[in-house]
Amino acid sequence: MNDFTNAFKFMGDNASLMLEKTWEHLVLSFASIGVAMLIALPLGVVLGHMHKGSFVAINVSNVGRALPSLAIISIGLGLLGIGFINVLVALVILAVPPMLTNAFVAIDRVDPDAVEAARGAGMSNAQILWKVEIPLAVPLMFAGIRTAAVYVIATATLAALAGGGGLGDIIINQASYGTPGVIAGSLAVTLLAFLGEAAFALLQRAMTPRALRRKGMAVELVEPALEGA
């Protein structure tokens, strides 16, 4: 247990290093989450609106879950070399599937009666999408973003292996930082993962329209495998 005591001492002695690596970690994570959102959300929303491509949209997350993160980074190291871009590409590949599946399912399964009513009220297709389908789909869509974000923050630890920086740099660098540093880095990244999870949970709640917040409307990640899809 002495290692753990020393780890806290290390954090105190190297506060600026810890902050710098945490910042790198966050920049990498949010850049990946942002790019993945730009790819996955429009695609999922459009497919869901048209009710087309359900096989692909739902199964992409099954395949995505099967992709080992270190393997993706490794293949990237071979083909793209060391650096930020390689890691970014790997993290985006891992973040897209849950976002895409949830966005698709969220829009696809909006109550047809609500869409019908909107059409009856004379709304155009675009209005239906923006004023009815998307607001009703936000909670489930956001559940996908949250899952992906938490996954990315955790996986960004591996980025250090490919020169992407972040807290993983300390964890893999026993030669420079010693065991206390390795433990300190591990504790810090664990804490970061928990904070990320909590922050996104709060954000998800804030994004959910008040009328949908009542108990029993808990919005969970779509688990296609559970449904046998």
Add this chain to the structure above:
Amino acid sequence: MSVAGIGALPALVAQGGPVVPQFEQGSDCVRENKGFCWDWFTQNFDRVFSDRIIQHIELTAIAVSIGFVLAFAAALITYRYPRIGTPVTIFFAFLYTIPSLAFFQLMVPVTGLTWTSAEIALVSYTLLILYRNTLTGLQEVPGDALEAAQAMGLTRRQTMMRVELPLALPAIIAGIRIAVVTIISLATVAAFIGVGGLGQPIFNAIQDGFKTQFVAAGVLAVVLALVADALLVIVQRLLTPWARAKVG
């Protein structure tokens, strides 16, 4: 406690400059370190990869088996005493959230650079998935089926064995499937604490920068995960023929 053989690794990565590998003799492709050299892969598959694949399967099988026993017991207890559901879920979710590289490293001061360290972390990751799926499967058994069982005079144990568990089976197997794939993924990271598996060639390649090994080990890990997933889908369909009508 030092991580054997890993110490030299970060220096190379940190410099990020051109890597100058020293790959003995080899084909032009190998000496020029091109993206992927098929000839090297076929010639060295037995030496570099076959044992690693077997280690990887062992790591995964042990973790999912132990995880299943624990999660299944926890789910049965929760099914009987629903009150403990929330704290158990929070605890398993807590374990699940710990980043893998950190989890493995945090186990090293406790249990050393051993398979035990790796398995403790890997088992921890299976718990949330297996527990949640088993419990959901049990809770979604239709009330009509339970009433029918009661009316037929089945005891509690008989109801569990003949009605509830069979009806929960699709969800349980779906959970095993997710757990296996997840653990295959995370087990690659376990090589960082020296337990072997397909992560080992990846970490070796990080040290010498040999691109073919990066790509080969990465692709093998992906293939292993996809094959395992496909096999479990088949198992799922064989064991639950009645669910086939619903499977889309």
